[in-house]
Amino acid sequence: MARTKTSFPSPDDSLATQAHATSEEIPAENNSQEEVNSSRRKFVLSSLAGSAAIAINVRRGEAAESNTAKKQLPKPLLGEIRDYAATQAAVTAPPPFAVMVLNRMGFGPHGNDVADFNALGATDDERLAAYVDQQLNWQSIDDSALALRLSDPSFAYLWENFDQAWQTHKVDGDDRYGPVDTMERAVFTRAVYSKRQLMEFLADFWHNHFNIYGRDPYARETWVSWDRDVIRPPQPGNPRPAGLEHGHFLGNFRHMLELTAKHPAMLYYLDNYVNGRGEPNENYAREIIELHTLGAINYAGPNPGPGDINTISMPEFPGLSINDKYSDDDVYEAMRFLTGWNVEDGGNPYGENEPDTGHWYFWEGWHDGLQKQLLGVQWPAFEGISEVYDMLDLLAFHPGTAKHISLKLCQRFISDNPPQSLVDQVATVFYNNRHEPDQLEQVYRFLLNSPEFKDVSTWGSKLKRPFEVVVSAMRACGADFTVRPDDNESYYFMNYFGRTGQRPFRWRGPDGYPDHRSFWEGGASLVHTWRVLDWLIDENTNNSDPDLMPITDITVSGLGTHTPNTLANFWLKKVLKWGPSASGDWYGTELHRALRDFMSERPDDDPSPWPADYPIDDITDNSWPYYWNERLRGLVKLVLSVPEFMQR
Amino acid sequence: MKISRRGFLAGSASVTATLGGAGLGFSAVPSRSPASNRTLVYLFLRGGMDGLNLVMPRTGVHRTEYLNKRPNIAVPISNMHDLNGVFGLHGNCDGLKALYDSGKLAFIHAVGMPEGQASRSHFDSQEMFELGTPGNLATTTGWLARHMNTSPHIASDAVIPSLATTSSSPTSLLGDFRAMSLDDASSFHPNSGRYGDEHVNALGRIYNGTSTLDYAVQNALNMIDLLQQIDITVPSSYPNTGLADDLGLVAGMIKENVGLQVATVDYGGWDTHNGQGNDGGGYFATHVGDLSAAIKAFMDDLESSGLIDNVVLIVQSDFGRRVRENGNEGTDHGTAQPIMVIGGQVLGGQIYGSFPGLRDSDLYLNTDLRMTTDFRQVYCDVVGNFLLNPNLSTVFPGYTGPKSIGLFDTNTIFANGFD
Secondary structure: OOOOOOOOOOOOOOHEEEOOOOOOOOOHHHHHHHHHHHHHHHHHHHHHHHHHHHOOOOHHHOOEEEEEEEOOOOOOOOOOOOOOOOOOOOOOOOOHHHHHHHHOOOOOOOOOHHHHHHHHOOHHHHHHHHHHHHHHOHHOOOOOOHHHHHHOHHHHOOOOOOHHHHHHHHOOOOOOHHHHHHHHHHHHHHHOOOHHHHHHHHHHHHHHHOOOOOOOOHHHHHHHHHHHHHOOOOOOOOOOOOOOOOOOOOOOOOOOOHHHHHHHHHHHOOOOHEEEEEOOHHHHHHHHHHHHHHOOHOOOOOOOOOOOOOEEEOOOOOOOOOOOOOOHHHHHHHHOOOEEEEEEOOOOOOOOOOOEEEEEEOHHHHHHOOOEEEEEEEEEOOOOOOHHHHHHHHHOOOHHHHHHHHHHHHHHHHOOOOOOHHHHHHHHHHOOOEEEEEOOHHHHHHHHHHEEEEEEEOOOOOOHHHHHHHHHHHHOOOOOOOOOOOOHHHHHHHHHOOOOOOOOOOOOOOOOOOOOHHHHOOOOHHHHHHHHHHHHHHOOOOOOOOOOOHHHHHHHHHHOOOHHHHHHHHHHHHHHHHOOOOOOOOOOOOHHHHHHHHHHOOOOHHHHHHHOOOOOOOOOOOOOOOOOOHHHHHHHHHHOOOHHHHEO | OOHHHHHHHHHHHHHHHOOOOOOHHHOOOOOOOHHHEEEEEEEOOOOOOOHOOOOEEHHHHHHHHHHHHHHOOOOOOOEEEOOOOOEEEEEOOHHHHHHOOOOOOOEEEEEEEOOOOOOOHHHHHHHOOOOOOOOHHHOOOHHHHHHHHOOOOOOOOOOEEEEOOOOOHHHHHHHHHEEEEOHHHHHHOOOOOHHHHHHHHHHHHHHOOOOOHHHHHHHHHHHHHHHHOOOOOOOOOOOOOOHHHHHHHHHHEEEHOOOOOOOEEEEOOOOOOOOOOOOOOOHHHHHHHHHHHHHHHHHHHHHHHOOHHHHHHEEEEOOOEEEOOOOOOOOOOOOOOEEEEEEOOOOOOOOEOOOOOOHHHOOOOOOOOOOOHHHHHHHHHHHHHHOOOOOOHHHHHOOOOOOOOOOOOOOHHHHOOOO
């Protein structure tokens, strides 16, 4: 199948391929979907009763303060395709440096993070450099609070090694989905409670870069291994295989690429385990070039013309001219290099009796041994397995790969459209260190200390994805909730979160969850994200179990005088960790007025609002007619929904 | 222009009166063109439906080949509706048979992408169908979005011109920033408690700017308002399935006259590599029966509402599956598939296209039903002759083939439309 370049203006064709999440599940999955959908009928019946309330929701005095101009969406001219570039919502002002950094290289401030950051040096540059060093030196960070949460017995699958997991979940067929279901909860618990925030941020990035649908066969059983043995740096006592010691997201990209290529999860997901001489399958060959290494930005199309491809030289291939871009011919050739790779899964369809270990092996008899050519470099016939390692060298060390991955990192850390000058500089660091054991660590250190990363003028250009919104909200509000297996609340949480469209490891396509704001601006995703926060804040408030989000406790212990004015200001400061006035308050801002008015609105039978400084005698009380506690929780839900929090 | 949230609220004193059964204001403004109150519903069967067990040969050499190549999973004559003597329809599809017999359902068999551009990958194939550009995954807008952005018939007062019944917009609507998504109305509100209305008002105040994020929030708030103000109760005539609920939601929006021009619906569960059911029974039979029943309920609902002439439903999948069953009494990914086009104005009761045959020499790569009709020929027919959008070269860039397969009597449509 050939792919051609788009024939009309493409706003963001740099990383243009994006798959739509699909629901082609096995029957069992469909049943649960239908249960969810069938509740619609109940909703529409009950909603009729509420419709009368609409008419009395116009508040007096509001019009003067708010802009009532009607919005008009861009109307395209007939026959013209417009570039609907997504744009950020206005924010009150950029936050202090520490708040920006903690949102850009982690999941937002938690506890005393801002004060801790500010104590790291005398200037912003010093503090940032020290913080980056601290985060990259991850083993020196005490993460015992997280370890305590992960020591819950329900996380047992996290501690299985690869062979145990394969035997238990694949060979014995016991709880096949257990490992991936454990991981989808562990990533929440880690992202919320780990003090190694950069590690969790990077794990999320690299899981998406080498995306696999986690519920595929061989992935679901080995998902803990994929995360631990391929993506993350090795724990002490659990080293990588010889020759690939530095394969992880702080190490060397070439090593990491080979680990991904040989893991049964990837071999199955992109069909390379059935790619053989005479039975070719180009699925993985295409994606290793298009997504994992050179990227679509270095694609010259199926039928490149003169000048579309230029040649470069690489010290690894002395004296040879190497193409700077790839075409479909390179995909077909890469497929031939990759023939003969297989998984020991006890079910070889070609007649050999193989063990059932899940280990990768090379079957030379199934390998296309004839001569090959890739990116202009030629290989003689019958080189055997060595030629595929040459191919991985060519792809991993190619300067196009450095540019592609640097672009994606800058997009993740800074903005959807980062300055090309920075991308080029980061790519140079990536390329110059391509043989170093700490190549990737050096790349992050450079990027995170760059002037572009420090530039507060680009604050807000990233729209947080649902995972980031929910995790940062739990951090901001001091949630006490270990999302874990075998737990009813975690089950409901995952179901609610799934409706946002970003349930971990459930993106079907190999390109990973999109990282540009236009995808996540679908209204349903936003509403369902806010609905997760609604559930987190309300859960257990009407029973004797501890609240998952201690909103009431924080309010009572942190604020003396409770009025609509003080509560709105308190929670804006609490969640956003700053305020625009000299004293760090939000009084006088549009945002504060909107939230204050939410607090001061009277019940429906009396349209005049409470005074903004109306003293609320008991914020814990949730009885008729004021329902103050429920209103307080609504206030916090709103604070977590403002553009200043939804963007970073 | 759309009715903004604030527009709703400012006029809310009269909202109830306006709504009095007549829909949301849209009907008060005379339609400017016949196609502005027409709706295309695009139902995508995710996973690759085994089309040869939906519509299959019932006589002759191809029947023999069908039985030989599907010794376990072939649908027997005894479990089959007779469509036209030569072809049969799976026996669980009573609803589809009734729509076919009443002339509202057309099958187009052996539809696909041009040879060499098709893919057996779920993702690539779905993407290319939804982008409308076979062989090109780099296209940045979906075909439905390009229709929405170029059609002269999108009503300016449409409240919901395009709707996706999924959590984020599908690829077919990529680039249509008016598209609203609503997958699960039961929790479609940011505040489940008693301050929900106040919460929505506050969000409207906060997101009152002109960025695309502001628009997205405003669209979502409008949807919340709309859900509170209209009755989209799915009638009890619909079966109790997720697909029926989604189609019932779309029908409710159509009946409420919100200006719906396109809607997308997904129905998964078709990736039948293993044990799909022997002798016309089992999992596939149940699943295709559910499909048939939901579609029938949807079309009946529209017919009894007098709206069936304004709606066309396209039903398609990622691809067809292999002609030969595999070793697991299932079928692997193949190429061409039968597509259904259903609606009051469709010249149904017929099988369109050209059936390429099931003999070994007939097959594509010796394994697949060969594609004989480019899917864009079908889509162009619907876009050009039902939705009356003349900008087919923009909706399907690079497509130079026939623009119609004859699904509509264009004279009739124009005559009725301008009455």
